[in-house]
Amino acid sequence: MAPLTLSSVRKRFGDTQVIHSVDIDVADGEFIVIVGPSGCGKSTLLRMVAGLEGVSDGEISIGGKRVNDAEPMERDIAMVFQNYALYPHMTVFDNMAYGLKIAKTPKPEIEARVAKAARLLQLEPYLKRRPRELSGGQRQRVAMGRAIVRRPSVFLFDEPLSNLDAKLRVQMRLEIKQLQRKLGVTSLYVTHDQVEAMTLADRMIVMNAGRAEQIGAPLEVYADPETEFVAGFIGSPP
Numbered sequence: 072m073a074p075l076t077l078s079s080v081r082k083r084f085g086d087t088q089v090i091h092s093v094d095i096d097v098a099d100g101e102f103i104v105i106v107g108p109s110g111c112g113k114s115t116l117l118r119m120v121a122g123l124e125g126v127s128d129g130e131i132s133i134g135g136k137r138v139n140d141a142e143p144m145e146r147d148i149a150m151v152f153q154n155y156a157l158y159p160h161m162t163v164f165d166n167m168a169y170g171l172k173i174a175k176t177p178k179p180e181i182e183a184r185v186a187k188a189a190r191l192l193q194l195e196p197y198l199k200r201r202p203r204e205l206s207g208g209q210r211q212r213v214a215m216g217r218a219i220v221r222r223p224s225v226f227l228f229d230e231p232l233s234n235l236d237a238k239l240r241v242q243m244r245l246e247i248k249q250l251q252r253k254l255g256v257t258s259l260y261v262t263h264d265q266v267e268a269m270t271l272a273d274r275m276i277v278m279n280a281g282r283a284e285q286i287g288a289p290l291e292v293y294a295d296p297e298t299e300f301v302a303g304f305i306g307s308p309p
């Protein structure tokens with residue numbers, strides 16, 4: 072079963088068509104990056120997959136099961152946001168454990184999973200701290216840890232690095248790449264940064280004004296852009 076499929080998915084806000092019939096088939100273990108300028112509909116698309124926004128038309132399936140009407144918690148996904156969305160009053164441990172507690176995972180299992188993720192993300196020394204006592208990069212790692220502990224079949228990332236400074240962004244990009252290799256996770260990752268897309272993607276989708284203009288391996292898209300928009304966007308500095 073394909074971990075994630077979008078078939079002819081559209082989204083309207085009132086009279087405005089924001090997403091025009093998008094088709095995406097994510098293979099098992101594949102890292103797909105959606106790249107496009109601000110306002111082209113990347114977050115809206117991801118939010119529909121997460122169940123935070125309804126679908127106007129078309130179908131979204133996770134693990135072969137139609138989820139159009141499923142609540143976010145019923146979907147086998149975890150999302151990492153740009154602004155981390157951590158709970159400021161909770162410790163790093165509690166932030167990472169929160170989703171598992173809601174899902175009524177037994178305590179020893181929660182402790183084992185958080186410990187494992189903390190090791191993977193080098194967060195072990197910080198488990199008792201609160202988010203405000205962490206650097207931006209550490210906060211982003213906590214946000215990733217919170218997703219990892221849930222062991223979803225699909226990870227969704229919405230510009231997770233865009234709040235970090237340039238140097239840290241490059242470092243975190245490499246860390247995500249390593250995590251991806253270690254965990255072999257199926258991911259849909261959204262960014263406006265072409266370099267990030269080229270570095271991380273197995274396949275990338277170049278999006279413009281609510282349409283997927285081209286889907287392909289990064290080098291393929293780079294070497295053989297199918298539209299003028301793709302050529303201009305991929306060729307221009309981030």
Ligand code: ADP
Nearest residue numbers: 084085089107108109110111112113114115116
């Ligand atoms: P991106 O993430 O690529 O920057 P978004 O998905 O956030 O783009 O937005 C795509 C378009 O949809 C924008 O024109 C935005 O103004 C519009 N939009 C997003 N959310 C809403 C909403 N809740 N109501 C109305 N318009 C929205």
Ligand code: MG
Nearest residue numbers: 113114115230
């Ligand atoms: Mg966005």
